[in-house]
Amino acid sequence: MSTPGPGGQGLQLTPFRGLRYVAERVGSLAAVTSPPYDVVVRPDGLRELETADPYNIVRLILPQADTPADRHRQAAETLRRWQADGVLAPDPEPALYVYEQRDAQTLQRGLIGALRLSPREEGVVLPHEEVMPHVVEDRAALMRATAANLEPLLLAYRGNGDVSGAAHVIERTVREKPLLSTTTEDGFDHHLWRLTDPADLVEIAADLRRHRALIADGHHRWATYLRLREEQREPGPWDFGLVLLVDTTRYPLRVRAIHRLLRRLPPVDALAGAGRAFRVRAVDGPLPHALDALAEATAAPGAGNAFLLAGDGRFHLLDRPDERLLAHTVPEERPEAWRTLDATVLHSVLLEHLWNVPDAPEHISYIHDAAAVVEQAERLGGTAVLMHPVCEDIVHELARQGIVMPHKSTSFGPKPATGLVLRSLTLG
Structure with a gap:
């Protein structure tokens, strides 16, 4: 989607100080990652993640306790303890992150950053599914307690089809040594690079402001971002939310049921x-x-x-x-x-x-x-x-009309691994 909303601002992706696992403090990066919270549905899958490493991210995104309030409080305490113990540490300066996922059939590359939450009427980020209020309420309570975006949404936009702007920066960056690499048990290789060069950031910003995006995965988290932003009286970190932006002209997503x-x-x-x-x-x-x-x-x-x-x-x-x-x-x-x-x-x-x-x-x-x-x-x-699965063109057609589908109508992927980079709202 290459037409910005009526406000003309388009996508505004902002650098942030990523909060990341310290490799020396965990068994492996693969052992502390997880699928998104709503994909981890089986009790045996949850237990498998919890036992993979004592610091697995699932203890933050799906904390286990008797009541919702206890779960959210436990996640916040766990996050604070891991930071105090040096298990998680912030990067030294704000950055955007190039993220690559690859297996034998799929190659996906995109940008992880803090996206400015534009007003609904501007139409810069387009939802295509309804949300369930009880899920939004639970995610909002978790974000309030932790003051963190624990996993990025997946947003899809359609670039120009050439290697310019953000695509140019991404393709040049992936030729360098990555900041981190790991392979998860589903067979995907994950690589992350940090972007801090002002010229790169300016080139990306100029390109993205011409585009709008479709929420491919994370409607409940997006609704949570908007709710929490509306609760704030002053401008600040709640005006942004953690996302992965993928140019589907270059890297088409899979659509599953x-x-x-x-x-x-x-x-x-x-x-x-x-x-x-x-x-x-x-x-x-x-x-x-x-x-x-x-x-x-x-x-x-x-x-x-x-x-x-x-x-x-x-x-x-x-x-x-x-x-x-x-x-x-x-x-x-x-x-x-x-x-x-x-x-x-x-x-x-x-x-x-x-x-x-x-x-x-x-x-x-x-x-x-x-x-x-x-x-x-x-x-x-x-x-x-x-x-x-629904045909992707139908999803885009309805989103452009402002028509949302019944909740949980589609599953776009591959989804970003949770745990490679977090965003704390208390950091600069």
Whole structure:
């Protein structure tokens, strides 16, 4: 997205003093990193991160205690203790950071910095999903307690397609020795470089002010940034939020689905209800084969919406929804691109109309990994609803119109590793 908002300022990415792990104080940089907080959903995954290293970042982003207030207080105390003990230390001067992620199939490069939080009406940063208020409240309480941005949002913008401006600085910088390097267990290599040269910073700033960005990952954290900024009476560090900016013209992101775990809905009841409005067919496993069947169903001409249900050791494909029911249950005032989204149909038709499942944490969990959602459904006796990814062009189209999709409609990636660089709001 290369058109700035009506205010004409575009993206304003500011250097900050990164708070980083001291390599000599931890087992390894890989052992202290974590996926973003909302990707760590399984208890066994949380325990694995906690035991990987006593200083794993998950102890800050997902602290464990009996009450929310205790969790947030514990995270703040942990952060202060790690800084006092020299586990985390600030860089000597403000900087932007070039960040690279690479595996056998993917290369992503971008800039980590403190982004000025422009007013909503300027349209410089465009959301594409709704948020859940209870999640925003929890993240806001955690940020207030720690006075820190613990993990960057992922923002996507579309550059000019040539090696100029920010792209020129990035491509030149990655030829130098990185500030840090590590490889996480998912096979991704991570490299970080620090940018402090005034000429580089000026070149980047001049380029970015011509662009606006789409929130690719981190809608709840973005809403939290805006809430906390509005609480402040004077200008200050809360006017900025930690982000990773990626030029998707040069480094396209992957778009994946986020699946639903219906914790209290048995598969037999889910199938009975869905059969009132969808064609229901059993499909063969294992899971990759069943997901292929889902992809084929969504790709067929005029196929409409399709979902894959699991939880009882079998897979069932839902497709060919009843057009009359769609017209009756899906809100009419929204654009056609929104009305036909799988997430829209899932929430309006299946969850609200046929299954009567409230969109509350005790009823629905949002899980990125297909195998994890199936495993949890089978263990709990609930239903896994597996989704097909949304086309990225639809996301951009709706965002430009100011139309937000149902929450947890997309998963853009690769997501930045949490723990490589933090932003303390108490530092210069």
